[in-house]
Amino acid sequence: RHVKAQRQKWFGCACCPPNLARLVSSLPAYIAGQDGNTLYIHLYVGSLISAELNGSPLRLRLDADLARDGNVMLTVESGSAGGRLAFRVPEWAGEPAVLSPFPFTMEKGYLVFDGIWHAGDTVRIDFPMPVRIISASPRVRETAGQVCFARGPLVYCAEERDNGGDLHLLRVDPGLSGKAEVLYRSVNGLEVPCIQFPGSRITQRPGMPLYAPWKPAVSTRVSVVLVPYFVWGNRGQGEMRVWLYAAPEAGGV
Incomplete structure (x- = not known):
């Protein structure tokens, strides 16, 4: 009687709300992380990211909607700094298409762009989604x-x-x-x-009983x-x- 066939509006003892709050509060660390002068993008979720590379602050905007298409854009909104931007390549993505002029390398499952970044710079990647x-x-x-x-x-x-x-x-x-x-x-x-x-x-x-001689x-x-x-x-x-x-x-x- 505790398992319902339809989604319920609420439960007498609800564990979901605190778990959702915990997930939302942890989401920034799931989306991006930093190691030295490398900013890693792990999950493609629309967000604003503040980072400091080589002692200089950057503010970036991540645009993505992977439920619909594989287009991902990371735009420097303000600041100027030298450092590396690393984008995780999902297992399902196959061969991603880099649609930006910046040189890159592949390192341990990440597309890594190393350069000096200025406001207005945009890295665009298209992940195939067959x-x-x-x-x-x-x-x-x-x-x-x-x-x-x-x-x-x-x-x-x-x-x-x-x-x-x-x-x-x-x-x-x-x-x-x-x-x-x-x-x-x-x-x-x-x-x-x-x-x-x-x-x-x-x-x-028509009229087939529970058990009957086999037919194609x-x-x-x-x-x-x-x-x-x-x-x-x-x-x-x-x-x-x-x-x-x-x-x-x-x-x-």
Whole structure:
């Protein structure tokens, strides 16, 4: 009785508010850090950053919205200083494109720019964000033969609201990753990037009992719609599923 199928407005004993306060107060250290004359950008969250490089103060603005696209910009708003700016390359990013004229090197997973920085200087990086289809180790019995979808830092899920019930009957072909489409939908007034992917749904034979002699499964073509995991459960009660069964040619050719 303590586990609810829908999001609750409040709980009798709520642990989330203090945990949220702790997270928010810790966020600056998660976003950026400094070691000597190197300013590290770890997380791409829109923010204002104050730092001191080689004894000179800098004020910088970080612009990013990785839920939507991979464009990241760090702009020097005021000050002038020599030092290094280091940007973490996320594991999912592949080969980032540096869209600024400043020379850089790759060091231990960071793009490092070494120079003298002035107000107005902007470092711009574009992290590729293709739809990725991910599988777990086959030793994990709960996800064997299944895949999930991700884009950038976000994991996606299927909801009954978009795909109907019995989500375990959906099938997707990982070989069709190039057919994934990113589209924007409104979820409770919030425009979020969703994924549409060709798939199929196994249909039950009319009058089929609980157990029956085996026959080949019959399926119909469908478009599977996936929403970012963080928004699930906001459109009424219904099923949700992250891992979908993989089946060759489930979405056609």
